[in-house]
Amino acid sequence: MSPFAITLDFQRGVLEPCNNFVQRHLSDMRGMYLDAAATEKATKKGDPLLYEVYQYDIPFETGQLLVVTTVLQSGKVGDEYYMTKGHFHEKEDTAEVYLGLQGRGCLLLETAGGDFEALPVKPGTLTYIPPYWAHRMVNTGEENFVFFGVYPADAGHNYGDIEKTGFAKVLVAKDGQPTLVPNPKRGKR
Numbered sequence: 001m002s003p004f005a006i007t008l009d010f011q012r013g014v015l016e017p018c019n020n021f022v023q024r025h026l027s028d029m030r031g032m033y034l035d036a037a038a039t040e041k042a043t044k045k046g047d048p049l050l051y052e053v054y055q056y057d058i059p060f061e062t063g064q065l066l067v068v069t070t071v072l073q074s075g076k077v078g079d080e081y082y083m084t085k086g087h088f089h090e091k092e093d094t095a096e097v098y099l100g101l102q103g104r105g106c107l108l109l110e111t112a113g114g115d116f117e118a119l120p121v122k123p124g125t126l127t128y129i130p131p132y133w134a135h136r137m138v139n140t141g142e143e144n145f146v147f148f149g150v151y152p153a154d155a156g157h158n159y160g161d162i163e164k165t166g167f168a169k170v171l172v173a174k175d176g177q178p179t180l181v182p183n184p185k186r187g188k189r
Helices: 036-044 159-164
Strands: 007-009 014-016 018-026 050-054 064-072 097-101 103-111 114-122 128-129 135-141 146-151 169-173 177-182
Touching: 007 050, 014 050, 014 064, 064 135, 103 128, 103 169, 114 169, 135 159
Parallel strands: none
Antiparallel strands: 007 014, 018 050, 050 064, 064 146, 097 128, 097 146, 103 114, 103 135, 169 177
């Protein structure tokens, strides 16, 4: 493989060239929001776009690094802010780095053992996600939340565990402010 350069548009969150583009709509995240009725209502009214991922794929092998940007829309399902699906890495002993580029949000992190963290992210915030931590971004602002990520190309994604259980806490709007509340689907921790 040869060295290369690509362009990152800090405002739009677009990588150019981009050879892997993903869009996630609300219908792709059925069951992940607390308010099932609000999910179904919004899905029937046009299935809103929640986020887009721009990735420049390279060989998925040890030693390579993937670069990715995510543009997470502003909005809510019921009282819960728009969020990414969230995942563990298939190769659990791999880390990831996120850098906030635009907007405001929160990085939710959790281990299989029940440790939980929530880190606010704004432009210029660099977050480190250690191995063995699931992670999800949430847009708590009024504009698109754009962030850049770097992770090992062979890390893979395990979305299934998060789809089944969610995170221990969710971010909802209470009195106009982002507030962490226990996830009733998980029981008390």
